[in-house]
Amino acid sequence: MAPESYKAAIAELETILAKMESDQCDIDSLSTYTARALELLKFCKERLFKTDQEVEKCLAALKDSLSE
DSSP: OOOSSHHHHHHHHHHHHHHHHSTTOOHHHHHHHHHHHHHHHHHHHHHHHHHHHHHHHHHHHHHHHHHO
């Protein structure tokens, strides 16, 4: 299940990390936490890449409009 937003993904990652660092994290849960964290990290990376591309397009358009 994809998170609603980048902020939600980061919050869930922080929750997972806290669970993994706690004394109550058992070896059976570790695999599940790791898999979910990987999904969230992939989502965040894709969101950051997409945002970077959009900013680059905006900057290029601004540069073009200023040089006219």
